[in-house]
Amino acid sequence: MHLNTWLLFVVTVFFVSATPGPNMLLAMSHGIRFGVRGALPTMAGLLCALGLIMAASVAGLGALLAASETVFTLVKYAGAGYLVWLGYQAWCAPVGETACTPAAIVDAPISGGQRFRTGFLVAMSNPKAFVFFAALFPQFTRADMPQLPQWLALAVTFYVIESSWQLAYVYGGAALRLWLTSPRRQRLLNRLAGGSFMAAGIALSTVSNR
Numbered sequence: 472m473h474l475n476t477w478l479l480f481v482v483t484v485f486f487v488s489a490t491p492g493p494n495m496l497l498a499m500s501h502g503i504r505f506g507v508r509g510a511l512p513t514m515a516g517l518l519c520a521l522g523l524i525m526a527a528s529v530a531g532l533g534a535l536l537a538a539s540e541t542v543f544t545l546v547k548y549a550g551a552g553y554l555v556w557l558g559y560q561a562w563c564a565p566v567g568e569t570a571c572t573p574a575a576i577v578d579a580p581i582s583g584g585q586r587f588r589t590g591f592l593v594a595m596s597n598p599k600a601f602v603f604f605a606a607l608f609p610q611f612t613r614a615d616m617p618q619l620p621q622w623l624a625l626a627v628t629f630y631v632i633e634s635s636w637q638l639a640y641v642y643g644g645a646a647l648r649l650w651l652t653s654p655r656r657q658r659l660l661n662r663l664a665g666g667s668f669m670a671a672g673i674a675l676s677t678v679s680n681r
Contacts, residue, residue, distance in 0.1 A: 473613075476611050476613075477611070477624070477628070479611070480611045480625060480628060481628060481632065483607075484628065484629050484632045484633070485632055488629075488632050488633045488636040489636055491640075492597075492671065493554055493593050493596070493597065493671045494517050494521075494590075494593060494594055494637070495636065495637065495640045496640075496664070496667055496671065497513060497517070497557075497589070497590060497593050498510060498513060498514060498517065498637045498640040498641050498644070499640040499641065499643055499644035499647075500561065500644060500664045501513040501586060501589075501590075501641070501644065502640065502641035502642065502643065502644025502645045502647075503644040503645065503647050503648055503660065503664075504644075505581075505586070506645050506648065507641055507642060507645045509586070510586070510641045510644070510645075512583040512584070512586040512587040512590070513586045513587065513589060513590040514590065514634065514637050514638070514641065515587055515590065516586065516587035516588060516589065516590025516591035516592075516593075516594070517590040517591070517593065517594045517637060518594075518630065518633065518634060518637075519587075519590075519591055519594075520590070520591045520592075520593075520594030520595045521594055521600070521629075521630075521633065522626075522630075523595070524594070524595070524600050524601055524604060525604050525608075525626055525629070527601060528601050528602075528604035528605040528608070529604075529608075529622060543598050543602075547598050547676060548676060549596070551596075551672040551673070551676035552672065554593070554596060554669070554671050554672030555669050555672035555673070557589070557593070557672075558664075558665045558666065558667070558669030558670075558671075558672060559665065559669065560665070561661055561664040561665035562661060562662060562664075562665025562666065562669070563661075563665070608622060608625050611625060612625070647660070
């Protein structure tokens with residue numbers, strides 16, 4: 472592909488990834504709860520799922536979801552339900568009893584594997600992502616050139632930008648831990664995170680494959 476085409480892809484993905492959707496919201500909330508190092512398994516789950524989504528889109532699943540209203544709707548409502556459930560859990564999360572106790576300390580222990588699974592499921596919960604990759608990548612490839620190298624270049628570029636934004640959200644969340652010095656602030660943050668996840672789930676339930 473031409474350099475100008477690649478640069479346009481970089482700009483497009485930069486702003487798309489920056490949007491605070493469910494993936495970035497999860498990265499920030501786990502940065503708050505577990506710190507930067509503790510949120511790395513979450514990031515790994517998110518990025519692993521995005522890799523599978525890209526591969527599935529290349530294989531034609533994105534086109535299937537775009538063409539089949541039934542399949543798209545089933546995946547959509549399953550994903551929406553999962554996001555609403557995450558929101559409910561965040562809304563009802565316990566808070567510290569003392570002003571110096573961060574919220575993460577009073578949470579039930581969550582293993583790295585569980586954080587990875589949560590990240591993976593959140594990223595996989597949006598069927599629109601499959602359609603997005605199936606529609607986006609072909610716009611930046613040339614039909615008269617080998618396709619695999621072009622798709623690999625786009626995938627690597629996407630990964631670099633997406634992981635950079637996820638890290639930014641994780642670091643932002645970790646910085647907020649210093650602000651969580653009272654149960655009142657912890658409860659407010661739980662309500663904001665929970666409400667945001669539930670709103671994302673409700674919004675997801677309204678999208679279509681058209």
